[in-house]
Amino acid sequence: MNAGFLRRAFSSLTDILIVVLVVYLTFLLFGKLILRKQVDHFAELHTPYQEMLDVYNEDLNAISEEYTAAMTLAGDDEALKAEAQRVHQLKAQILEMQNTTDIESFNRELSRYFLSIIYYFALGFIILMTIYALAFKGKTLGRKIMQVKLEGPVNSISVFFHDIVFKYFFVIVVFIVSPYGGFVLLFLSVIIDLILISLTRRKATLRDILLKIDVVKTGYGY
Template sequence: MNAGFFKRSFSTLIDLLIVFVIVYLTFILFGRSVLRNQIPDFDRVNDFYQEVLEVYNQDLEVLSEEYSAAITLAAGDKEKEAEAQLLYQIKTDIIRNQNTIDIEPFNRPLTRYFMLNISYYAIGFLILMTIYTLALKGRTVGRIVMGLELKGSVHIVSVFFHDIVFKYFLIVLLLVVNLNLGIIVFFLQILLDMIMLSISRKKATLRDIILKITVEKKGYSHKSTI
């Protein structure tokens, strides 16, 4: 019997967690240092940026306290409360505009570092997931835990396209190019899989149909094809 959406989703979630934990550990051990070395004077730039943010937050906190005190002193006088609100808004806008000017020199290097982080996780995930999936020939930890197995035209090439190319490649590519677009496509793919597994008589996704592979519950078969 073919597995439904939730069993397949939990299987995928388990595998995602395993791979992301490993990628995160590599980032902590050496990846972060390598990426920071790509940004000239990263430590100095980051320290200055954090100082600017700290001063900005302190200024906003002082303004908030002043505003609260002014409202208290107004004692319900609507005109005075309105004046306090207007003064608070004017001062807040000034501080925010000044903060935008202050952080401008740090935006480009820190944005580049942020994008390098995204690329590291995305590409690292794709490479590691490929090795992990192909080394186990599709019999991943997630599928074992959820009692699932691949059936049909199952071989190293079909597993690669089924579990990597059609499942993750486009999303990872978009995440590197445009983070928001990648996230949107990720959720659209989940929605499409949910619809296909719900309305399809054989409970098959598009990649299942194209590659002639099914994901079945192990309890309904005594012979593994992998």
């Protein structure tokens, strides 16, 4: 019997969390150091940059507390509430403009580092997920936990296209270009999968249909 959407979704989520955790650990162990070495005088740039952001956040918290206090004191007086909101917005705009000016020179130098972090996680995810899926021939830990498996013409090539190319690759490519666009594409992909699995008799996604693979329920230890 083919697996439903929730069972498949949780198996995928489990595998994603495993891979992301491993990529994050590699980032902490050596990735961060490697990326920072790509920026000249990183420590001299990042330390004051972070200090400025900390001060900015503290100032934002301070004016938020002032705003909350002003709104409390205003009670039911709409005029006082409107004035408190106007003052808060004005102070927030001033702080934002000042912060933008303060960190502008640092942003130019550090933007390459922050962008490289996105590349590191995106490429690290797709590479490690590929190794993970192929090494286990599609029998990933997520699928074992949720008791589902691939059935049909399952081999290295079909697993690569089913579990990597049609599932994650295009989302990752878009995410590298635009993180927002990547999240939108991921959301749309999930919605399409939900509709197809819920409404079709075979409970098959587009990648299942193209590769003639079924994701079926099974027991532990398959």
